[in-house]
Amino acid sequence: MRNLRNGSQTADTGRTGRMTGGHHECAACTHQQVRVINEALIAKVPMRLLGATYGMSAAALSRHFTHHVKHATIEQRMELVLDHLIAKCDEFEARALNEEVDDEVLGVIDDLRQELLEVKNRSRLWST
DSSP states (O other): OBOTTTOOBOOOSSOOSSOOOOTTOOTTTTSTTHHHHHHHHHTTOOHHHHHHHHTSOHHHHHHHIIIIITTSOHHHHHHHHHHHHHHHHHHHHHHHHHTTOOHHHHHHHHHHHHHHHHHHHHHHHHHO
């Protein structure tokens, strides 16, 4: 997919060029990859890079962060990051199975996933 503003390649994420959310709509909230965008904003990925990747302006991302992400509690942010890491474990495991890697590697991935799930469960207990 091409970015309409400068003709550069952007990720195929359901947006064409630099679309906005429309009148009174948040461009990031209406984006198909909103969860990934939120995780990246929490992880402090540069907004220019995110904008180029997902076809929106850094200003739109800044507004989204200010009005929707910044107010998330620490527990909500932690849960987003943990969900992302658990999903990455699943992705790594699938790739490892396709490449027929050593069982030790699969064991490490599984151990990491279990640790992350335990942290996530403990964090839920703290927030209640």
